[in-house]
Amino acid sequence: AQSVTQPDIHITVSEGASLELRCNYSYGATPYLFWYVQSPGQGLQLLLKYFSGDTLVQGIKGFEAEFKRSQSSFNLRKPSVHWSDAAEYFCAVGPRASGGSYIPTFGRGTSLIVHP
């Protein structure tokens, strides 16, 4: 069965500092990987996705993630954090299920706190 581990429940960074959020997955084949962001009182918004090809994926809002098969990781990075980036971040893995649908399995999330 597929699973996602986000080892950090909370991450605190200063505005302008760099950010890396960790994600490890367990899946028997080449995974489809996603990062979503959830602001307070909001639904989830897709930041980026990896299906195949270049292992460094660029997303919205200046985020990027790198797929490392040998480490079963898909860490999210941003070179300079803005106060508006404070939110909950979810990593997800999702294979193509039967019938063509995919059902992402989400990690428990990492809460990002940004200090001024």
Place this chain on the structure above:
Amino acid sequence: DAGVTQSPTHLIKTRGQQVTLRCSPKSGHDTVSWYQQALGQGPQFIFQYYEEEERQRGNFPDRFSGHQFPNYSSELNVNALLLGDSALYLCASSLGQGDFGSPLHFGNGTRLTVT
């Protein structure tokens, strides 16, 4: 272009009661998935509807049921509510059962509190 809309935004129910949550998908989308997000947890998949049929189901009891209408909107019904059903319920829409070219678009959710 309207995104995914859910109603109501908040709901308070008593144990044993029944509840219905509603979702209108993003314009142009035909597939609706429902997720339960408990406090401090990631979303858990409940089920997915496409062409008015339940296509995939997560590990949820039969108390959780749904429906999709010809206009692609959907309802989530929960019977015999338990305290543990208190959560944020998220609806996500996509095109063609979540083809990878069409990622999930989430609504803002319905916060259900069971007392």
